[in-house]
Amino acid sequence: xxxxxxxxxxxxxxxxxxxxxxxxxxxxxxxxxxxxxxxxxxxxxxxxxxxxxxxxxxxxxxxxxxxxxxxxxxxxxxxxxxxxxxxxxxxxxxxxxxxxxxxxxxxxxxxxxxxxxxxxxxxxxxxxxxxxxxxxxxxxxxxxxxxxxxxxxxxxxxxxxxxxxxxxxxxxxxxxxxxxxxxxxxxxxxxxxxxxxxxxxxxxxxxxxxxxxxxxxxxxxxxxxxxxxxxxxxxxxxxxxxxxxxxxxxxxxxxxxxxxxxxxxxxxxxxxxxxxxxxxxxxxxxxxxxxxxxxxxxxxxxxxxxxxxxxxxxxxxxxxxxxxxxxxxxxxxxxxxxxxxxxxxxxxxxxxxxxxxxxxxxxxxxxxxxxxxxxxxxxxxxxxxxxxxxxxxxxxxxxxxxxxxxxxxxxxxxxxxxxxxxxxxxxxxxxxxxxxxxxxxxxxxxxxxxxxxxxxxxxxxxxxxxxxxxxxxxxxxxxxxxxxxxxxxxxxxxxxxxxxxxx
Numbered sequence: 398x399x400x401x402x403x404x405x406x407x408x409x410x411x412x413x414x415x416x417x418x419x420x421x422x423x424x425x426x427x428x429x430x431x432x433x434x435x436x437x438x439x440x441x442x443x444x445x446x447x448x449x450x451x452x453x454x455x456x457x458x459x460x461x462x463x464x465x466x467x468x469x470x471x472x473x474x475x476x477x478x479x480x481x482x483x484x485x486x487x488x489x490x491x492x493x494x495x496x497x498x499x500x501x502x503x504x505x506x507x508x509x510x511x512x513x514x515x516x517x518x519x520x521x522x523x524x525x526x527x528x529x530x531x532x533x534x535x536x537x538x539x540x541x542x543x544x545x546x547x548x549x550x551x552x553x554x555x556x557x558x559x560x561x562x563x564x565x566x567x568x569x570x571x572x573x574x575x576x577x578x579x580x581x582x583x584x585x586x587x588x589x590x591x592x593x594x595x596x597x598x599x600x601x602x603x604x605x606x607x608x609x610x611x612x613x614x615x616x617x618x619x620x621x622x623x624x625x626x627x628x629x630x631x632x633x634x635x636x637x638x639x640x641x642x643x644x645x646x647x648x649x650x651x652x653x654x655x656x657x658x659x660x661x662x663x664x665x666x667x668x669x670x671x672x673x674x675x676x677x678x679x680x681x682x683x684x685x686x687x688x689x690x691x692x693x694x695x696x697x698x699x700x701x702x703x704x705x706x707x708x709x710x711x712x713x714x715x716x717x718x719x720x721x722x723x724x725x726x727x728x729x730x731x732x733x734x735x736x737x738x739x740x741x742x743x744x745x746x747x748x749x750x751x752x753x754x755x756x757x758x759x760x761x762x763x764x765x766x767x768x769x770x771x772x773x774x775x776x777x778x779x780x781x782x783x784x785x786x787x788x789x790x791x792x793x794x795x796x797x798x799x800x801x802x803x804x805x806x807x808x809x810x811x812x813x814x815x816x817x818x819x820x821x822x823x824x825x826x827x828x829x830x831x832x833x834x835x836x837x838x839x840x841x842x843x844x845x846x847x848x849x850x851x852x853x854x855x856x857x858x859x860x861x862x863x864x865x866x867x868x869x870x871x872x873x874x875x876x877x878x879x880x881x882x883x884x885x886x887x888x889x890x891x892x893x894x895x896x897x898x899x900x
Contacts, residue, residue, distance in 0.1 A: 544616055547564070815831065
């Protein structure tokens with residue numbers, strides 16, 4: 398006698414009735430998965446528990462695969478911290494400075510400042526401190542006719558913990574900022590602007606903004622009114638050390654490959670671990686990176702981390718090659734803003750239900766020192782040219798031109814800087830020119846309407862050397878900065894022309 402599924406089904410129902418079990422809804426659902434027809438060996442296997450017999454493994458080396466996947470995700474997750482870490486590491490290791498020494502540029506930066514999308518229009522000031530040694534004081538001079546500061550103080554994750562200057566905590570009045578470490582419960586002296594830091598390592602980057610009629614030398618002198626020292630030294634602060642790297646290579650860009658993860662270890666082994674980061678810390682442990690322990694990857698982890706770091710760089714490049722079109726500043730132009738904030742108009746990408754590590758990594762891949770909040774009318778705007786007028790990506794070795802009108806919608810000044818698309822940093826050239834701005838108009842050739850044409854490419858058109866930014870054969874990433882953009886720009890009634898390819 399052959400037993401069919403239908404017969405087996407009836408036997409099961411009968412057995413259940415004899416045992417007084419009845420037929421519950423759950424039992425009916427379980428029985429419903431059986432259909433009529435002859436029984437097979439599969440009917441005597443559990444439903445689920447293993448893949449179908451046709452499934453095959455996709456990789457041979459699961460040890461490498463899991464370590465690669467975890468390294469790739471970790472590199473995305475840590476992008477903000479890795480980028481800011483290099484600024485301090487290069488200052489200490491390459492420039493020979495110490496925490497609380499202040500870097501103050503005597504002029505605008507050249508390509509020797511190897512930094513991501515830095516400006517070359519206003520002199521930079523930067524410094525670092527380690528709150529493991531206790532609270533630190535930063536004295537900021539008041540803003541006035543002799544100068545003012547614009548910039549941010551960030552923690553080890555590059556999240557802004559204080560803005561300074563007229564738009565900062567001191568409101569342009571100057572004062573003493575006091576930065577305290579995580580968990581600090583000491584007294585806060587009167588008269589200080591207290592800024593509790595969620596992390597130990599703190600960095601700042603300011604621009605010394607020239608007042609009307611002032612020179613770069615005036616801006617440099619104003620910067621040297623800053624002071625930074627330990628709170629324990631308040632009664633007798635040491636003489637402030639200033640360092641001018643104007644003629645010195647300052648390599649602040651991330652190091653890709655295994656050093657990427659050596660730097661990551663140097664961060665997570667010191668800084669507090671947030672609850673939302675515990676899962677990624679468990680992944681890092683697989684790679685030999687643990688909080689408070691030496692860096693100890695095995696050879697497989699080293700190989701996986703090296704390749705994953707490279708792949709993250711390629712992935713970020715591809716991300717910007719295929720940037721979401723809804724990020725275009727003007728729908729019929731090819732610019733996106735350098736400052737791409739999260740849904741809360743901040744730069745953390747941390748929400749109640751998730752942390753968006755991909756968009757966060759993309760922003761910190763091409764930008765550093767973001768403001769705490771992106772306002773509807775920001776004090777500066779940065780338009781990045783992602784394609785030419787035809788919509789084609791900008792190419793290495795090609796020549797482009799940009800028409801800049803006589804009346805740009807700015808209260809202060811505009812500046813066009815061209816970066817290397819591969820590094821997002823300045824391009825080394827024999828001319829040592831990275832930027833042309835409204836400060837340079839007196840030397841430039843003007844069009845009949847009073848505007849100027851700026852040329853970007855490997856060589857200058859004849860007679861246009863003063864209107865040319867060289868690219869040395871690199872793939873260009875042009876950025877138009879507007880300092881003090883007017884409402885005409887912010888409400889988008891003004892539109893910039895696209896770059897036009899001319900060769």
